[in-house]
């Protein structure tokens with residue numbers, strides 16, 4: 292049934308079997324309801340042990356691809372929704388707008404701390420997925436072994452040990468830098484703001500993805516910048532032809548994109564497009580601020596390359612943090628500002644002066660002793676499984692007209708509803724049922740995503756999540772009252 296496996300260490304044989312079946316199922320060769328070979332047949336076909344075959348089927352079952360039926364065997368369960376969400380017709384690119392942040396963002400996020408709300412709106416890991424104990428140990432060790440430096444101001448560019456580790460991790464995304472090229476920050480937002488300040492002046496226009504993370508609107512607004520929304524297709528990513536046309540007409544001071552596992556669509560721009568983007572902007576001498584906060588959270592075998600890895604002129608300023616992968620509360624982030632390094636360091640000196648010493652030291656230690664790698668392996672696996680379980684529930688509970696993305700990393704599913712359903716109305720109805728979601732309107736400045744919403748799968752799939760998704764499905768089917776605010 293599936294081709295013979297290559298010679299490989301026993302530990303990875305089950306992964307190979309799992310991946311082959313995943314591929315056969317997602318490409319539709321094996322369809323929902325098809326019976327899989329029995330464990331015994333699989334062992335004979337593949338020349339693998341019974342325990343390897345069993346482990347592979349367990350993995351596929353945990354991811355929601357297959358199900359075991361008592362006394363009958365294993366069957367394909369996965370039924371992804373056909374068709375990805377579409378992109379609404381973009382506005383003309385001749386009218387960049389001064390950014391104003393909608394009250395709606397406040398409304399969506401004011402309930403965040405309420406314990407009885409099932410938060411499907413938060414693009415962050417559930418706390419139970421984070422290595423609390425090991426992080427606490429790293430913090431205790433950092434404070435014990437570097438007591439003096441943890442009490443003192445850190446050098447402006449940031450903790451050297453941490454910067455060395457950041458440079459080491461950058462290699463996997465195709466970047467070669469040293470700690471001298473890295474500046475630490477208070478999370479990714481701080482890095483984005485420092486980089487924006489380094490390359491723009493108030494009144495300038497910055498191109499951003501549409502849809503994009505609403506925090507980017509806040510950053511632009513706080514700096515008095517205008518935004519030009521470049522369509523970002525849920526499957527193919529940023530529309531480079533549109534950007535190329537805009538570059539002919541609008542004077543862009545910078546671009547700020549999330550090319551890898553965008554928030555909210557989860558799309559990853561292919562390598563060829565990342566390269567074209569970098570070359571296109573270099574031609575026009577426009578700096579690119581690359582928000583790579585989700586880059587480590589890939590579901591495939593390899594970390595996607597960054598735009599920065601194609602940058603030959605130092606025009607790409609890469610920003611990231613551990614907020615999505617390890618500890619949002621630590622506020623440890625960084626940037627690789629390329630040719631703007633001196634400017635960014637100067638701006639940091641003039642604002643934050645020094646990043647928080649103990650948290651930087653603890654994260655540096657955590658990276659250094661290999662715990663981060665181990666944790667990331669677990670986290671990626673958990674997120675992939677969660678993504679598939681949520682997608683499966685959407686296929687089961689939501690009406691058939693609903694379209695949803697199939698992300699290969701990150702935290703977000705981008706859901707498109709029929710044009711008769713307003714996402715803000717759904718948001719209010721869901722809140723009454725104690726379910727939090729993020730309506731599409733907050734991901735653009737002109738509310739163009741009225742029929743979309745973002746659903747995050749950062750929390751492990753539980754009965755309560757299952758019940759919430761079932762309720763959401765019912766709400767989408769029911770006729771709703773018109774929206775009272777847009």
Ligand SMILES: Cc1ncc(COP(=O)(O)O)c(C=O)c1O
Nearest residue numbers: 478479480504549554584612614
């Ligand atoms: C794309 C993107 N950039 C930046 C941030 C903010 O990151 P941090 O919490 O590290 O400041 C977020 C948080 O949701 C995000 O989604």
